[in-house]
Amino acid sequence: MTAIEEELPQHLTGNWAPVQDERTITDLVVTGTIPPELDGRYLRNGANPITGQSDHPFLGDGMIHGVRLRDGDAEWYRNRYVQTPFVADPDREVIDMAASLTDMASSKANTSIFGHAGKILALEEGHFPYVLDGNLDTVGPTDYDGRLTGPFTAHPKICPDTGEMLAFGYSMMEPYLTYLRVSADGTLEQVENITVGGPTMMHDFNVTRNHAIFMDLPAVFDLELAMKGEMPIRWSDDYAARLGVMPRTGNDSQVTWYDIDPCYVFHPMNAYEDGAKIVIDVARLSHIWRDGPMDFPEPALHRWTIDTDSGKVTDDQIDDTPAEFPRVADANVGIKHRYGYMMANAAAKAFEEPLTANGSILKYDLESGAQSNIDVGKGRLPGESSFVPRADAVNEDDGYLMTYVFDANTESSEFAIYDAATMDNEPVATVALPRVPFGFHGNWVPAAVAD
Incomplete structure (x- = not known):
């Protein structure tokens, strides 16, 4: 570690260090065989401060890293900043109370990326979505023809049956x-204010075939911290933890609230209905930000079961392996899933001993209880994996897992495609890339969705 790195916070060192250059590479080296049915883009978003500095891992500027696949070939790799006001003016105040409440285009657009209704959307939960074109150039923010007047989550859910995108927004002020x-077709059809106990950070939510489920948890806005320009959220032991269940096309009066033990969830795996019960698999943390803005306990996979007849919720720990970024196949969003995938939480090793870290991708068979994993190798760390079905897939896990893998041995990265059914350590194919910093969330966007 250099003297300069020692002066930087951990989230700006190693493979968290930002890259400033925007590159387009078309002469890509492929190892293995890219399945010819894969026609689209693998895109991943993350916080990449344009100044090289940020006060917290969540506050960097959004940069999209993408690989275009077609006819068994990797046509290009591109990385592009989302052109937000912060990129145009790097001195702009990041935590600005006035702008946060009045300027919904004042986004970092740094958390996730989705394809929906012919558009590619770069998302961050405090502001409007940003629309990108197929080459990852920024079109601009969207307010859905004026119907969206407040924040839009970084974690919408796209219904595999209807094609609807279900979402929410939270705010430090009412509503x-x-x-x-x-x-x-991309029309914002419903905007429904939901009554909750106060201003909390609701990073994600859940949907089933017939319901939306809100996670009202004790990560509460602190106005005094916001006025100081600090991360404005802290844990509250006095705020009740609850799950709110509402019909998917329902309204505030139809929400039923269920008490749960205090905890925090950034990311659920999936939710589904089982008769009178609603099952939700989540990466559960005991708390967040009790002792400061870098207080992140290790998450692990839990299952909540809401009994809508009795009004009770059970919480069962499925595994004690520290893991995050849970995913299922997109075709199973909101319906019963057998398989789920997570990224083993190797963050501490990645910070302290990247050359000895062994990152892995976990697979859970939630019917048999079996667990398997892809070991990506010593000194190598994967990001969140996206599942893409094989052509003419028969089984739920008949497909591929896609992610970026960082190799600390070579200070470079690769785009990797693994077999989700076999979970073989050997990739189906890899595409050699320059260093891709660790980021947040990625998705496969088929050409048919947004091209």
Whole structure:
């Protein structure tokens, strides 16, 4: 570690260090065979401060890293900043109370990326979505023809049956929570304010075939911290933890609230209905930010079961392996899943001993209880994996897992495609890339969705 790195916070060192150059590479080296049915883009978003500095891992500027696949070839790799006001003016105040409440285009657009209704959307939960074109150039923010007036989550859910995009927004001012429903053709059809106990950070939510489920948890806005320009959220032992269940096309009066033990969840795996029960698999943390803005306990996979007849919720720990970024196949969003995938949480090793870290991708068979994993190798760390079905897939896990893998041995990265059914350590194919910093969330966007 250099003297300069020692002066930097951990989230700006190693493979968290930002890259400033925007590159387009078309002469890509492929090892193995890219399945010819893969026609689209693998895109991943993350915080990449344009100044090289940020006060917290969540505050960097959004940069999209993408690989275009077609006819068994990797046509290009591109990385592009989302052109937000912060990129145009790097001196702009990041935590600005006035702008946060009045300028919904004042986004970092740094958390996730989705394809829906012919558009590629770069998302961050405090502001409007940003639209990108197929080459990852920024079109601009969207307010859905004026219907969206507040924040839009970084974690919408796209219904595999209807094509609807279900979403929400939270705010430090009333209304604290708003439910949003976007039709398959991209029309914002429903905007519904939901009554909650106060201003909390609701990073994600859940949907089933017939319900939306809100996670009202004790990560509460602190106005005094916000006025100081600090991360404005802290844990509260006095705020009740609850799950709110509402019909997917319902309204505030139809929400039923269920008490749960205090905890925090950034990311659920999936939710589904089982008769009178609603099952939700989540990466559960005991708390967040009790002792400061870098207080992140290790998450692990838990299952909540809501009994809508009795009004009780059970919480069962499925595994004690520290893991995050849970995913299922997109075709199973909101319906019963057998398989789920997570990234083994090797963050501490990645910070302290990257050359000895062994990153892995976990697979859970939630019917048999079996667990398997892809070991990506010593000194190598994967990001969140996206599942893409094989052509003419028969089984739920008949497909591929896609992610970026960082290799600390060579200070470079690769785009890797693994077999989700066999979980073989040997990739189906890899594409050699320059260093891709660790980021947040990625998705496969088929050409048919946004091209």
